[in-house]
Structure formats: C-alpha cells, structure tokens
Amino acid sequence: MQQDEPTDAAKLHRVIADSFTQSEHETPIAYRDGENSADLIALGISLLELYLKEPPPDHIIGIEQEILAPLHNSRGEYLETPLLAIADLITEGNEELTVQEFKTSGRAYSEMEAETSLQPTCYVNAVQEMFGSPATVEYTVLVKTKTPKIQRLKAVHHENDLARLGDIVENIERAIEANVFYPVENPLNCSTCPFRQPCREWGRKEHTELVQLNIKTAGAMTC
Incomplete structure (x- = not known):
C-alpha cells in the first residue's frame, strides 16, 4: 500500500492461513467450544476482505x-x-x-x-x-x-x-x-500476558511477590 501497488487478495489469504498454521504448531491454541482452526482462518479472511473494500489509506x-x-x-x-x-x-x-x-x-x-x-x-x-x-x-x-x-x-x-x-x-x-507490586487485571491483556500465572497466585501465600519485570x-x- 505504501508504494501504491495493487493488493493481491489471494496472496493475503495464503499469508493468513500460513501464519495461523505456523502459530498453531509453535504454540497450542485453546479453542472455545465449537471453534476450530478452519473456522478461525475463514473468519480472518472475511475480516480482511471486508477491510480491503475500504478506501486505501493515502x-x-x-x-x-x-x-x-x-x-x-x-x-x-x-x-x-x-x-x-x-x-x-x-x-x-x-x-x-x-x-x-x-x-x-x-x-x-x-x-x-x-x-x-x-x-x-x-x-x-x-x-x-x-x-x-x-x-x-x-x-x-x-x-x-x-x-x-x-x-x-x-x-x-x-x-x-x-x-x-x-x-x-x-x-x-x-x-x-x-x-x-499488585495485580492489575485486564481482560484485554491478561490472556496473553507471560506473568498471568504468578499474578493469579499473588496474595495466596504469606510473602508472595509478583515477578518483577525490569522495564529499564x-x-x-x-x-
């Protein structure tokens, strides 16, 4: 898009499917009841197709x-x-x-x-x-x-x-x-946070501390 080149929808479909399959092999995915990889890939493609109908950014x-x-x-x-x-x-x-x-x-x-x-x-x-x-x-x-x-x-x-x-x-x-340190729980962030487990265990022991993330x-x- 940055070079004003035409968007190849079929190529983007393959990218979504390949990326999802690779992620699934690298990290186990916890599906909800009734969900499967094919349905999620199809949903991703439908969202992409919807976005491609929007005017491209200038x-x-x-x-x-x-x-x-x-x-x-x-x-x-x-x-x-x-x-x-x-x-x-x-x-x-x-x-x-x-x-x-x-x-x-x-x-x-x-x-x-x-x-x-x-x-x-x-x-x-x-x-x-x-x-x-x-x-x-x-x-x-x-x-x-x-x-x-x-x-x-x-x-x-x-x-x-x-x-x-x-x-x-x-x-x-x-x-x-x-x-x-104390838990700051958020539905948006907690599902992918690497410190989710120690955060959930906080307060269950007499001297529990959260894992310190050294931001510096x-x-x-x-x-």
Whole structure:
C-alpha cells in the first residue's frame, strides 16, 4: 500500500492461513467450544476482505513505525526513561497526522474505551516528539461478530493528557523502585500476558511477590 501497488487478495489469504498454521504448531491454541482452526482462518479472511473494500489509506508516513520518545510530566520535566511506541499506521491528510491503531475484537468498542485508554496518548506524545506536530488517533476495529464489521473511532488527546501520562508513568516508576507490586487485571491483556500465572497466585501465600519485570533493561518502556 505504501508504494501504491495493487493488493493481491489471494496472496493475503495464503499469508493468513500460513501464519495461523505456523502459530498453531509453535504454540497450542485453546479453542472455545465449537471453534476450530478452519473456522478461525475463514473468519480472518472475511475480516480482511471486508477491510480491503475500504478506501486505501493515502499519504502513508510509516507502517509499524517505531518511535522512541521522551515523556514529560505536568511540571514540564522530562522523565529519565523514554517510551517506545510502535504505531501500526501513520498517515497525513489536511495538514494533520493520524495514527491508525488496528484491533480485533468480539464486540464493538465504546467511545469511553477510546477516550480513557492511555495507548492513544502514548502515540500522540510519540508523534508530536518525532514530527513536531499534533496528531489524532483512529481505532480501526475488526469486529468478529456473526456478521463481521469494521468500526472506526477517533481518540483526540491534548497537552493536558500528555502531561497526565507522564505523571502516571512517573508514579508507576516510583512504585517499582519501592517494590510495590499488585495485580492489575485486564481482560484485554491478561490472556496473553507471560506473568498471568504468578499474578493469579499473588496474595495466596504469606510473602508472595509478583515477578518483577525490569522495564529499564532495554532502556525504554514499550507501548
């Protein structure tokens, strides 16, 4: 798409099927009752075909763009640890940058989810630091309902949101340094989190501690 080349739907179908089969061989997949690999591959292909009917994005700036950007707090101070944001798609139109975040979901997203999520704020901060101009974030949600559909939601964040993000991260870092760990469970993240089991076991023993994830090992936090 970035080179304005025609999209080969048949090739993309093969990529989905091959990628799913490879993942299935590498990691066991827990299917729900009545689910199987063929049905999920067919669902993935139907979602892809639905997306391909949408107008293609124009003026693509970056795909899977990695941006290592600093964070600042409400006092205007930059934090020591930068944040690594990986944007699915960045486009430019009407003198404005837009970050498109692709999601798959079994239900439609609510406007509240888009407004309160910290992820769009991370992207807006990263783009502003890298390109020097504000950006908006648009969720493109591939909804896996009986009749698949595509939902688009815009999340607009302002300077106050960026400063609040810095304050939140700053306080989380202080908690980590003080060895304050407790479960923060979320249906979206828990299913794929490598620390799910120790998190679930937290509190069952007299002196249980969560496994500490050293976010400074790689020199940056990741969004």
